Amino acid sequence: MAQPQMRRAIECGVPDNKPFLHPKLAKNYGNWKYHDRPRPGVLHHVSHDGDEVWSVRAGTARQMDVWTIRQLCDIADKFAEGRVRFTIRSNIEFIVGDEKKVAPLIAELEKNGYPVGGTGNSVSMVAHTQGWLHCDIPGTDASGVVKSMMDELYEEFKHEEMPNRVRLSTSCCSINCGGQADLAVIVQYTKPPKINHDMVSMVCERPTVVARCPVAAIRPALVNGKPSLEVDERKCMCCGACYPPCPPMQINDPEFNRISIWVGGKNSNARSRPTFMKMVASDLPNNAPRWPEVNAVVKNILMTYKADGRPWERMADWIDRIGWPRFFEKTGLPFTKYLIDDWRGSRKSLNASTHIRF
Amino acid sequence: MAKPMHPTPNLDQLESGPWPSFVTGLKRLAKDHDNVVDLLGHLEHCYKTRSGHWKGGTVGVVGYGGGVIPRFTEIKNKDGSPTFPDAAEFHTLRIMPPAGMHYDTGTLRKFCDVWEKHGSGLIALHGQSGDIMLQGCSTENVQKAFDEINDLGFDMGGAGPAVRTSMSCVGAARCEQSCYDEAKAHQRVLNDFLDDMHRPALPYKFKFKFSGCPNDCMNSIQRSDMAVIGTWRDNIRTDEGLAKKWFAKHGMNELVNDVIGMCPTRAIQLKTAKDVGKAAGISSVAVNDSQCLEINNKDCVRCMHCINVMTGALAPGKDKGATILVGGKSQLKIGALMGIVTVPFMKLESDEDFDKLAELGRTILEFFADNALEHERTGEMVERIGVANFIEGIGLEIDPSMVITPRTNPYIRTDGWADEVAKINAKKAAAAA
Numbered sequence: 001m002a003q004p005q006m007r008r009a010i011e012c013g014v015p016d017n018k019p020f021l022h023p024k025l026a027k028n029y030g031n032w033k034y035h036d037r038p039r040p041g042v043l044h045h046v047s048h049d050g051d052e053v054w055s056v057r058a059g060t061a062r063q064m065d066v067w068t069i070r071q072l073c074d075i076a077d078k079f080a081e082g083r084v085r086f087t088i089r090s091n092i093e094f095i096v097g098d099e100k101k102v103a104p105l106i107a108e109l110e111k112n113g114y115p116v117g118g119t120g121n122s123v124s125m126v127a128h129t130q131g132w133l134h135c136d137i138p139g140t141d142a143s144g145v146v147k148s149m150m151d152e153l154y155e156e157f158k159h160e161e162m163p164n165r166v167r168l169s170t171s172c173c174s175i176n177c178g179g180q181a182d183l184a185v186i187v188q189y190t191k192p193p194k195i196n197h198d199m200v201s202m203v204c205e206r207p208t209v210v211a212r213c214p215v216a217a218i219r220p221a222l223v224n225g226k227p228s229l230e231v232d233e234r235k236c237m238c239c240g241a242c243y244p245p246c247p248p249m250q251i252n253d254p255e256f257n258r259i260s261i262w263v264g265g266k267n268s269n270a271r272s273r274p275t276f277m278k279m280v281a282s283d284l285p286n287n288a289p290r291w292p293e294v295n296a297v298v299k300n301i302l303m304t305y306k307a308d309g310r311p312w313e314r315m316a317d318w319i320d321r322i323g324w325p326r327f328f329e330k331t332g333l334p335f336t337k338y339l340i341d342d343w344r345g346s347r348k349s350l351n352a353s354t355h356i357r358f
Numbered sequence: 359m360a361k362p363m364h365p366t367p368n369l370d371q372l373e374s375g376p377w378p379s380f381v382t383g384l385k386r387l388a389k390d391h392d393n394v395v396d397l398l399g400h401l402e403h404c405y406k407t408r409s410g411h412w413k414g415g416t417v418g419v420v421g422y423g424g425g426v427i428p429r430f431t432e433i434k435n436k437d438g439s440p441t442f443p444d445a446a447e448f449h450t451l452r453i454m455p456p457a458g459m460h461y462d463t464g465t466l467r468k469f470c471d472v473w474e475k476h477g478s479g480l481i482a483l484h485g486q487s488g489d490i491m492l493q494g495c496s497t498e499n500v501q502k503a504f505d506e507i508n509d510l511g512f513d514m515g516g517a518g519p520a521v522r523t524s525m526s527c528v529g530a531a532r533c534e535q536s537c538y539d540e541a542k543a544h545q546r547v548l549n550d551f552l553d554d555m556h557r558p559a560l561p562y563k564f565k566f567k568f569s570g571c572p573n574d575c576m577n578s579i580q581r582s583d584m585a586v587i588g589t590w591r592d593n594i595r596t597d598e599g600l601a602k603k604w605f606a607k608h609g610m611n612e613l614v615n616d617v618i619g620m621c622p623t624r625a626i627q628l629k630t631a632k633d634v635g636k637a638a639g640i641s642s643v644a645v646n647d648s649q650c651l652e653i654n655n656k657d658c659v660r661c662m663h664c665i666n667v668m669t670g671a672l673a674p675g676k677d678k679g680a681t682i683l684v685g686g687k688s689q690l691k692i693g694a695l696m697g698i699v700t701v702p703f704m705k706l707e708s709d710e711d712f713d714k715l716a717e718l719g720r721t722i723l724e725f726f727a728d729n730a731l732e733h734e735r736t737g738e739m740v741e742r743i744g745v746a747n748f749i750e751g752i753g754l755e756i757d758p759s760m761v762i763t764p765r766t767n768p769y770i771r772t773d774g775w776a777d778e779v780a781k782i783n784a785k786k787a788a789a790a791a
Contacts, residue, residue: 012459154377269573
């Protein structure tokens, strides 16, 4: 039988974005002068030629069905010249050139369940990953954690009442695909991998797995007469790095996958240099479907920051001013020995001074 | 009409509450997609067992070695058959978006039509690397779906040890802080690396990201191997009308506490109008009839804070370009790393400037391909071989902007010092000639 002729891919790469730009964005490309925010969820940009656009930002579930996307397209056709754009945090933006369209557009979005907000000093949508929905190594879900968090933070998305912008992320394992954020929710494994010795030699390239371990805790071994791997559990710090290249080294566990909270990551160069986030809580249960214990800690930290932060202080700036002892005091979170860093470069995180706030 | 739904008591609890629910979306799709009926069954099982149940594999399209994320269910009946057969294969296609993630509704609707026909109808906008993620496709339909998407003018993104899909901020299209044409850089650079993207053969992943100013809205410093962050060399621009308008609204307390007091290098001072400096590196703007802000641009580190607070009243200068930082990555394996300054400033205006940016990317990528160990990211490689060796290896000049402080320990053999000084002096002399 003749093979069917296969279509060759047209290797066209990144498409030109010019045809997709709202006409006023295309016209004023590179010529914007300033912006302000007439209300939460709306950015008003003015060009050097006096042209104006209003961008209305709304939250989405990120994982969207075609019905939702078509509904958002209908709204864009009605109000925004058939153009939309998405932000890095999966918010959708409608750009309108006529101020009179802003209020009806907001009404239409809210009527259909899309919260308008996420601008300026609000809590924006959570940057997140795939989780149980689609990842092959997840310690928890992502979309579900995010849905339960954003339900709690809904009013903070719709209002601009935080000291500065708040960026959140969640990650379903220590790889941290969700990324650095003012506050991040990340799975923390607490037990070494459980090894299925019958499978290792069939599934895993053993030298690769040995090389993957950050603390050299894995070594080749003969177990029950079969070539396998063993883990020195005194060295293992339960990062899960061996699991992706070797699925028989199961790191996930319904009970021992715990959840940690990290704060103070910032990628912007504004004021201080960019910072990495720091672990401030751990051992929270992976309590699907709504993770109430995690959300209680998240909300506690955010509300403490909201009450105590000064205008323009990001989470990291706020803690830098008040100091870590007071962060733990104000949030009531326990400062355990596990929060003292002992990884490479960790001396930089120790207080080599008498700078202490009493 | 699809087959009957599986009971989903856990997922049902994610339909309440005000935030848009992905479960409601999935249930809507399940009305006429058997694969989503079974996906909901699969996901409910994950919630019940608090465990993930997908495994990877190898699925692709003709001519490409990556871009499809294969998923096969591991939830099996006693006889080995899949418990949720219509979601037994549920692959994702990663598709590269246009720079800045702008779309017209016609294109989005076509995506919906293709994905409803060949896939589940579930689309993530967007993944953490910036891909349009078409989620939920059988092995058989992957090629058909890609062919139609490809005919719309869209191409597959990256996966595995390859150049990955990139992201750029809204930038020049709608932002007054933009310091270069982000979309042009994004498209120009990435489209030079399509072979490295579609045929994975690198030690590990390699990411480019493009942010138009030091606010770095794309998080390029922490998330990319090569971050292109817009900046400027000349003075901050000022606009007296907007400065006075800002001051009238916000007053002296906010000017002092939120603008002057928060400058990280104390480059801003409040001055009586007659005392404002006239030197070349000084920007100044009146906020009322007697007082001015004075910025010493030689002390300014281009952090963006005052410009963010007083947008338009203060603005990036005109001599614009970008700082290039190399080596950002997340935790595995040595801990998170940020990109470090590799080129303090390069102009990004002419086509030749953009060509040079792509060439720099090529040089760094090739050095990475030649020198990184398997599964080692650029940042880890630089950490292992040393920054000075890396900079020398890619043929660039070292610069004091690359460090926060010079060395604090004596543990270095320095018997080549005089030669290095001679080289620096020779270069200075050549530049002066």
